Structures are given as C-alpha cells and as structure tokens.
Amino acid sequence: MDSSVKAQKVKVAMPTAPAPDGGYAWFVLLSCFLVFGLTFGVIKAFGVFYVEIHQYFETTATGTSWITSIAVATIHIVAPVASALSAGYSHRSVVMLGGLICSIGVIIGSFARNLTELYFTVGFLNGFGYALTWTPTVTMLGLYFEKRRPVANALASAGECILTFLLTPMFQLLIDSFSWRGALLVLGGLQLNLCVCGMLLRPLKGTRQVTHVGEVKAEEELLTKDDSEEEENCLEEVERSLREGSDQCKVKKTYSPEDLDEKPANKNSKSRAKRTNMRTKILRYVDYTLITNARFMVYSMFGVFAALGFFAPALFLVPYARSKGIEEYQAAALMSISAVFDLFGRVLFGWVANLRLVETVQQLTATVILLGAVLLLCPLASSFPELAAFSAAYGLVFGATVAIHITVLAEVVGVQRLGSALGFFMLIRSSGGLLGPPIAGFFIDKMSDYGTGFLMAGVALIVSALFLLLLHQMNRREQRSHSKNPDTPLDKVGRAKEEDVTLTMEKQFHKRQKC
Incomplete structure (x- = not known):
C-alpha cells in the first residue's frame, strides 16, 4: 500500500429527516x-x-x-x-x-x-x-x-x-x-x-452524526471539484495507455501518479487541508x-x-x-x-x-x-x-x-x-x-x-x-x-436556496472516494 494512503475517520452530518409535523x-x-x-x-x-x-x-x-x-x-x-x-x-x-x-x-x-x-x-x-x-x-x-x-x-x-x-x-x-x-x-x-x-x-x-472509515489519499481531501476531475481524467488516460501499449503512453508520462505527488503540491494540499478542516469544524457549530x-x-x-x-x-x-x-x-x-x-x-x-x-x-x-x-x-x-x-x-x-x-x-x-x-x-x-x-x-x-x-x-x-x-x-x-432566470432554485418566499457548506464538501469527498 502506498505510504501516502492512510485510514481516516470522516464525520458526516446526515441529511435532516423530513419534519413529521405530528406524533412525537x-x-x-x-x-x-x-x-x-x-x-x-x-x-x-x-x-x-x-x-x-x-x-x-x-x-x-x-x-x-x-x-x-x-x-x-x-x-x-x-x-x-x-x-x-x-x-x-x-x-x-x-x-x-x-x-x-x-x-x-x-x-x-x-x-x-x-x-x-x-x-x-x-x-x-x-x-x-x-x-x-x-x-x-x-x-x-x-x-x-x-x-x-x-x-x-x-x-x-x-x-x-x-x-x-x-x-x-x-x-x-x-x-x-x-x-x-x-x-x-x-x-x-x-x-x-x-x-x-x-x-x-x-x-x-x-440528524445525528455518523463516522465512516476509509483509506484515502490525504491530499485528496483538499482538491476542488475542478482539480479533482482533471486529475481523474489524467489517471484514466495513463491507465488506458498502459493497457493498450501505444505510443501515447510515452506522451502521457508527465501525468503519472508519481508526478502528482510532488513535494510542493503536497505542502499546498496539506495547507489547504488544515484550512478546509478548520472551516468545516467551525461551520458545524457556528x-x-x-x-x-x-x-x-x-x-x-x-x-x-x-x-x-x-x-x-x-x-x-x-x-x-x-x-x-x-x-x-x-x-x-x-x-x-x-x-x-x-x-x-x-x-x-x-x-x-x-x-x-x-x-x-x-x-x-x-x-x-x-x-x-x-x-x-x-x-x-x-x-x-x-x-x-x-x-x-x-x-x-x-x-x-x-x-x-x-x-x-x-x-x-x-x-x-x-x-x-x-x-x-x-x-x-x-x-x-x-x-x-x-x-x-x-x-x-x-x-x-x-x-x-x-x-x-x-x-x-x-x-x-x-x-x-x-x-x-x-x-x-x-x-x-x-422570473428572468427560472433555473435559479428559490424557496417559498422567493429567496435563493442556500446549500449547507459542510454537507456539500462531504458529498464531493465521497464522490472522489468512489472514483
């Protein structure tokens, strides 16, 4: 197993259950x-x-x-x-x-x-x-x-x-x-x-919190949605090139996983990781x-x-x-x-x-x-x-x-x-x-x-x-x-529907895990 891969516990805020409007x-x-x-x-x-x-x-x-x-x-x-x-x-x-x-x-x-x-x-x-x-x-x-x-x-x-x-x-x-x-x-x-x-x-x-344990790359938590998609595309191309044995493999060597794990990138990723984790924890409470x-x-x-x-x-x-x-x-x-x-x-x-x-x-x-x-x-x-x-x-x-x-x-x-x-x-x-x-x-x-x-x-x-x-x-x-932009979701009184920041980040995180 790669040394950069380690087990992490991720607290996931479950989506709020529908209001019962009765019973208890x-x-x-x-x-x-x-x-x-x-x-x-x-x-x-x-x-x-x-x-x-x-x-x-x-x-x-x-x-x-x-x-x-x-x-x-x-x-x-x-x-x-x-x-x-x-x-x-x-x-x-x-x-x-x-x-x-x-x-x-x-x-x-x-x-x-x-x-x-x-x-x-x-x-x-x-x-x-x-x-x-x-x-x-x-x-x-x-x-x-x-x-x-x-x-x-x-x-x-x-x-x-x-x-x-x-x-x-x-x-x-x-x-x-x-x-x-x-x-x-x-x-x-x-x-x-x-x-x-x-x-x-x-x-x-x-509404309670549950804990999931998964083996993920530490730096993967910090990637934005666009960056993660770009990385996944590159890796897919490398794997396909290796399987086919074509000359494209030589061209795509610059996108190998080893190159993605360079030290400067790791430092930036770790720095973003700390900021993201801190922001997530704060938003969970206030x-x-x-x-x-x-x-x-x-x-x-x-x-x-x-x-x-x-x-x-x-x-x-x-x-x-x-x-x-x-x-x-x-x-x-x-x-x-x-x-x-x-x-x-x-x-x-x-x-x-x-x-x-x-x-x-x-x-x-x-x-x-x-x-x-x-x-x-x-x-x-x-x-x-x-x-x-x-x-x-x-x-x-x-x-x-x-x-x-x-x-x-x-x-x-x-x-x-x-x-x-x-x-x-x-x-x-x-x-x-x-x-x-x-x-x-x-x-x-x-x-x-x-x-x-x-x-x-x-x-x-x-x-x-x-x-x-x-x-x-x-x-x-x-x-x-x-009324001019009907694709924008609004709530009952016409205000823009605001997404829960923590939940959105966790959804992106699990999406990367599946990939």
Missing part, C-alpha cells in the same frame, strides 16, 4: 410551550417584583430596570453559544444545564444584599440559563414542524401568555405572604421544571457566513429596534398603573388581561399565517406598526377600565407580532440554518434588549412619568417596521430576478 412532535411542542412560559413569561411577570425591589433598595427606575435588561441582553448574547453547544453535544443536555443555572441564579438572588448582586444572579445567571434553554428548544421545534410551523410557533409561544397570566397574581400573593425574597425562592424551585422540558427533546432521526446574507442582516436590524420596544412595556405596566392610583391586585390583573389577549393573538394570527394568504413578512410589518401605535396611545389611559382596554389591545397585537417573527427568520435563511441564524439574530438583537428598559427608565426619571417609557417603546417599534419594508422590497427584487 407534539411533545416537543409541549416542551417549547413550557420553556416560553418559564423564560419570557417570567420576564413579563417580573413587573410585580420591580415595584417591591424599587421600594426596598430605594433606587431609581433606571437602576431597578437594569435587572431585567441584563437578563434580556444575556439571553441574546449567549444565544450563539447555546446554538454551538447544541450542535456539539445535544439539545437535550444543553436545555437541562440551562434549567439548572436558572434555578441556582434565582435562588442565590433571593439572598442579595444590594442591586449589584441582583444584577449578577437574577440578571446575568438567570439570563444565561434562559439562553441555554430557549434557543435549542425553538430550534428543535423548527426541525419537527414544516407544514404546520407557523401554527406550532404560535402555540409554543402561547406558553409565555398562559404562564404570565398565572404567574403575575401568584407572584403578588407570594410577595404579600413571604416578601419578594421568599417569592424568588419559590420561583427558583419552579424553574427546575426547565430540566424536565429538556428531557422531552428527543433528537430527530437522521455558521458565520450568515453575516454575508443581506436579508438576514436587514432582519437583524429590525430585531434591534423591535427589542427596544418589546420589553419595556411589560416591565413598566404595573408601576404605571400604581402611579395612577390603581391598587396592587388590579394593577397585577392588567398583566393577566394582556396575557389572555396575547394568547388569543398568537393562536389567531399564527393560524392566519399558516393559511399563506399574504407573505408572512407583510403580516409582520402590519402588526409591528399597529403595536407601535397602541403603545403611543398608552399615556392617554389613566383609569382602570382605560388601562384594561389598553392591556387588551397591547396583548392582542403583541401576540400577533411574536407569533410569526421566528417563522419569518426561518424563511429568510432556511430551516437548515435556523439554529445558527437564531443565535446570531439574538446576539445582534441583544443591544436593543439591553438598552430598551434603561432608556425608558431614563425618560421616566427625567419626566417623572411612566407614560414616557411607553412613548419611547412605540417610536422604536415603528422605526423597526421600516426595516421590514426594506426586507419585503428585497424579496420582491429577488422574485423578479428569478
């Missing part, structure tokens, strides 16, 4: 439902703790709001890490680890002596755990559903609404009975259920090529400005109502009203998106503009009936928005890249999640009016809708380009 997929949906509730549902219900912590430490609105901001920003920043860990290990183990970190962070936070310790525990540690649970679960849901993906995302995100509805009055009751510290202890125990959610995430058949996707970057900018307005209203609704003279349980009930209509909006508009009557990006644009308009009207409400009407309208339109924004992301990049795309999207959006509540708190402190926080959120959401309009125009331009 419903258990994955249940897991995602609970994860939404125990992460973002808790964040929305945290406004009850906000009032108590604000009074206990006698701090400003901006200072207290940093707890939620740090948690939200950490979720976004750590999302790519969660995606990479899920690819390297498993979605199940990463979610279980995240649930454990959440619980530990909140339990330690119940003993905090100052705001700084709350920033680290209830803010950073809790947000870190949320990222490890939410990102892999949503990615797994996208793999299990295809035809029913909009409805599945809507039903899963409904967990945020239902648990917000249940947790808000429960937190108020726990605070009245055991103080905010005791309520945090109970919350820490409750979040251990995220580990149970992780256990439900069974890998989809066909698809950094997404930053070159113009539509993805435009959608990420939408996420940044939307995040400025998404989280502030839920945090300041209860304090705003209390500042208007509404009593404690009525103020907490506003969040429950919002959660009920939020649930209705997610299910209804998720179903509408599934009908494909209009492009999902158009539907998302309309709901984001409506949400911004509703928030701008909030300062006009002062009595409980008026605030209840605002909470209902806010919940309905917010649910309509959240129900489909992940579906739009899957359409922008394709489901095969959803894991990495979701991580990068959350990372880019982190700046909006981090700065939204503190900016709103800054205006509240300056104007001594919680209503200014809602005005800031409304303006940010309307600005974010401009990026959705730009994305829609880019989609239209791609569709017109496709």
